[in-house]
Amino acid sequence: MKVPFVDLKAQYLSIKSEIDEAISDVINNTSFIGGEHVSLFKDKFENVYNVKNCVPVANGTDAIFIALKMLGIGPGDEVITTAHSWISTSETISLTGAKPVFVDTDDYFTIDVNLIEKNISSRTKAIIPVHLYGQMADMPFINTIAKKYNLFVIEDCAQGHLSSINGELSGTFGDASTYSFYPGKNLGAYGDAGAIITKSTDLAMRCKMFANHGGLKKHDHRIEGINSRMDGLQAAILNVKLNYIKQWTQKRIKVANWYNGLLLDVSEVQIPEVRPNAIHSYHLYVLKVKNRDDLKDYLDSNNIDTAIHYPVALPFLPAYSHLKNLSEQFPNVVEYSSEILSLPIYPELDYEQVKFIVQTIKKFYSAKR
Numbered sequence: 001m002k003v004p005f006v007d008l009k010a011q012y013l014s015i016k017s018e019i020d021e022a023i024s025d026v027i028n029n030t031s032f033i034g035g036e037h038v039s040l041f042k043d044k045f046e047n048v049y050n051v052k053n054c055v056p057v058a059n060g061t062d063a064i065f066i067a068l069k070m071l072g073i074g075p076g077d078e079v080i081t082t083a084h085s086w087i088s089t090s091e092t093i094s095l096t097g098a099k100p101v102f103v104d105t106d107d108y109f110t111i112d113v114n115l116i117e118k119n120i121s122s123r124t125k126a127i128i129p130v131h132l133y134g135q136m137a138d139m140p141f142i143n144t145i146a147k148k149y150n151l152f153v154i155e156d157c158a159q160g161h162l163s164s165i166n167g168e169l170s171g172t173f174g175d176a177s178t179y180s181f182y183p184g185k186n187l188g189a190y191g192d193a194g195a196i197i198t199k200s201t202d203l204a205m206r207c208k209m210f211a212n213h214g215g216l217k218k219h220d221h222r223i224e225g226i227n228s229r230m231d232g233l234q235a236a237i238l239n240v241k242l243n244y245i246k247q248w249t250q251k252r253i254k255v256a257n258w259y260n261g262l263l264l265d266v267s268e269v270q271i272p273e274v275r276p277n278a279i280h281s282y283h284l285y286v287l288k289v290k291n292r293d294d295l296k297d298y299l300d301s302n303n304i305d306t307a308i309h310y311p312v313a314l315p316f317l318p319a320y321s322h323l324k325n326l327s328e329q330f331p332n333v334v335e336y337s338s339e340i341l342s343l344p345i346y347p348e349l350d351y352e353q354v355k356f357i358v359q360t361i362k363k364f365y366s367a368k369r
């Protein structure tokens with residue numbers, strides 16, 4: 001048996017005729033940029049994700065940058081974010097001219113809300129929590145702090161599609177929320193795509209302008225902007241997939257529960273912890289394990305692909321050496337960086353594959369005992 005880390009081909013084959021039809025429709029109508037598929041995507045996404053004012057953009061990184069920029073974040077400002085994420089979260093802060101201030105994480109791999117206040121300075125303008133691996137940060141707490149200090153909140157929902165806390169969906173807490181539709185994300189395009197969500201129709205309008213050279217109409221450039229538009233092909237593909245995202249999310253949860261059950265008696269691995277009253281949408285299924293690198297090699301030699309998200313935490317990347325971050329400031333991230341291992345998880349994964357993966361993990365550890 002061979003288990004790839006993600007299997008985008010399997011998903012395509014399950015909806016092939018609809019996708020093929022959507023793609024040829026875009027080509028026949030030459031609606032390559034803007035057009036009906038992008039407008040339909042906006043409405044459909046708002047509906048399915050139960051959010052307001054969706055602004056489709058070119059990718060999830062631009063979505064964060066545009067939101068920050070249109071909230072007025074710039075040189076001299078500080079933005080607080082988690083020490084454990086993909087670099088998009090922090091590089092976009094720097095790109096506005098502001099400084100990223102990293103905070104260690106809690107038991108759920110998300111920003112430790114108890115450490116936020118002591119990192120707030122007179123320059124702090126915003127907080128970017130990340131719903132890492134599919135689990136939401138403690139948004140009710142974060143919003144309380146943000147209100148107290150008058151800070152903007154931008155939810156990085158790139159990995160948090162349709163997760164929730166106390167029954168409230170990701171993307172509904174922040175002043176702005178950003179999504180990525182990178183192919184491997186829970187809702188994935190066939191190229192790059194992203195979106196910004198906001199309760200403010202005014203902010204949505206400014207983001208839409210900025211993403212399209214500063215204008216809402218051609219040749220009416222109100223401000224300088226950038227080119228960050230979602231293209232028609234990606235919108236058409238996403239519109240098909242939006243019909244399935246809820247059932248795919250349920251399937252991801254089912255796969256995670258299979259893993260959780262089968263791994264229960266393996267003392268060398270710690271299964272992902274889920275926040276009380278939260279729904280984890282399992283973009284990634286991440287264990288903390290003993291002998292991580294050897295286990296990873298062993299799984300690899302048994303044709304099981306795994307990954308590490310992420311091998312080096314943000315504060316310690318060469319890109320941030322100028323910030324002189326110390327490992328003592330981030331004890332949690334430092335501790336688990338050598339323990340985390342992401343197992344394959346996607347809606348098309350079947351029980352036999354999950355069983356095979358767990359049996360292989362058990363074989364590895366029983367040979368060690």
Ligand SMILES: *Cc1c(COP(=O)(O)O)cnc(C)c1O
Pocket residue numbers: 059060061062085086088089130156158159179180181182192193194
């Ligand atoms: C994927 C990702 C992004 C960026 O999305 P792109 O569409 O690849 O630009 C941002 N933040 C996090 C946490 C991500 O995982």
